[in-house]
Amino acid sequence: MEKLEECDVKPKKSKIKAFRNTNVNVKLKGEKKKTLKKYSDITWTRNGDKWNPKSDGKGKFNGFVIKKFGPEDAGEYVGTIYIDQKGVKSFCEVNIHIEMLEGSVTLNIVNSKELSKPQRTGKELSIKCEADIVNVKLDDAKDLTTSTGTGCPPT
Numbered sequence: 001m002e003k004l005e006e007c008d009v010k011p012k013k014s015k016i017k018a019f020r021n022t023n024v025n026v027k028l029k030g031e032k033k034k035t036l037k038k039y040s041d042i043t044w045t046r047n048g049d050k051w052n053p054k055s056d057g058k059g060k061f062n063g064f065v066i067k068k069f070g071p072e073d074a075g076e077y078v079g080t081i082y083i084d085q086k087g088v089k090s091f092c093e094v095n096i097h098i099e100m101l102e103g104s105v106t107l108n109i110v111n112s113k114e115l116s117k118p119q120r121t122g123k124e125l126s127i128k129c130e131a132d133i134v135n136v137k138l139d140d141a142k143d144l145t146t147s148t149g150t151g152c153p154p155t
Contacts, residue, residue, distance in 0.1 A: 007031065007090035009040075009081050011063075016098045018069045019135075026077070026096055027063040037061040039085040047075040066098075074100040103136035 008030035018024045028036065036042075040061070044051045053064030066073050079094040109115065110128040119125060 004082075005088065005090040007081055007083050007092040009036070009079075009083075009092050009094060011079075011094045011096045014094075014096055016096065017101050018098060019101050019103070020070055021068050024066040024069045024073070024098060025063070026065070026098075028079070028081075028094060029062075031083070033062060035083060035085055040081055040083045042082075043080045045078045045080075046073075051077070069098075069100070071100055074098055101135045104134050105136060106132040108132075 009028050010030045012027040012029050016024060016026065028042075031040070042061075044053060044064070053059035053066075058065040058067065075098060077096040077098060079096070081092050081094065083090045108130045110130060111126070115125075115127065
């Protein structure tokens with residue numbers, strides 16, 4: 001059996017947290033792009049099962065992209081990398097943990113008693129509320145009153 005050198009490939013991030021329906025980009029580093037592109041063979045597993053990034057996203061020579069990330073995509077990914085560059089052979093494994101962030105919004109109507117009474121037609125109505133927002137990706141973090149979709153500032 002031939003002796004393999006340890007290669008220098010490592011994940012750019014070994015732990016990734018992602019929101020549902022976003023693209024997750026996994027990148028590898030440590031070897032020149034030319035080496036990974038021309039001389040490497042990378043196989044992947046997800047949670048111990050053989051996995052092909054081309055079937056669930058976009059395979060790249062230095063990683064992969066999971067499109068529209070969902071709960072079924074979360075888990076442990078292991079890349080087995082074999083490089084044969086002009087007779088110099090090396091091998092290594094990379095481990096990447098991808099976790100799905102679950103978000104929640106709790107809305108509290110401060111003036112609910114006032115609103116539960118009969119209201120006059122044509123009279124302006126004000127709803128006073130507080131929003132508790134956890135792990136929610138906002139469209140515009142500078143304008144929290146409209147980004148939450150609630151019209152309420154977060155608490």
